Amino acid sequence: MKALFRTLVLGLMVAIAPTVMAADGDAKGGQYKLLGDWQVHYIAFPSTFIQPAIAKAYGLTRDEKKAIINISVLKNREGTPAQHVQISGTAKNLIGNGPTLEFKEVVEGDAIYYLAQMDFYNEEIYRFDITIRQDNQEQTLKFQQKFYAQ
Template sequence: MRFKKYFLLLLLLCPTLSTAENAYDFGDYIVYYNAFTADTLPPQMATAYGILRSRYKGVLNLSVQKKPHPGQLPQTVNADVKVMAVNRAGQLKTLESRRVAEGKAIYYLSEFRVSNKEVVTFNISLKPKGVIKPLELSFKQQFYVD
């Protein structure tokens, strides 16, 4: 249990503390994202989340938060998540996202294969409950495995 809380903190707080490149602002909502190779996870954390540690496996983490009213903390929210990933060779991958909830925190994990120096473009569509138009974003990430 201690590892899960640490992992959650690692995945959710790091984007909020870094540059705005790890977040998209949609007015009422903010989407935080993080992509990394699974070999960077400590073994206990990978086991707790059912993730195979491998430098050839990428992990995408997403969190959708509703902006707070003054004096309140942001609230993570449920969302329908669709992720398409494409590399420079044009290979398209539809990623399955797994919802993970711990207490009030909600985030979505997707796993995918990567090769050395591969650049992956993620096209993401998130639809929080009650929202008509999906929140859409795109970003590129290069992965190094050697």
């Protein structure tokens, strides 16, 4: 089940990356940002993109107006493992309304993901402001995403 989730998330990153990158303006050719010593990989997508069994296994709610935010942090060196970090953040629509995100850590072998969920309105743009901490290092990931109800 874990391998299936990892495959699904990677597939979604490839499929959705051009849309998110266009909204975010990231022209690096990948769905990540370099922040200090880290490569921070991120994706936000409607929860209906995942299968019911996978949602249940990870305690996620599938709903046409609920999104999943997935963040993973790697050292910015080849061959380094995913990092355990403290992560918090918010998602705000264009008038400044939105939730505080509650992330939970998922560990699958060497992979570490931080998952959060939020409600959204169809065709609304959300600006994400994610704070990542580890020891004495702190970085902020900012991106935006437009969501469509399925």
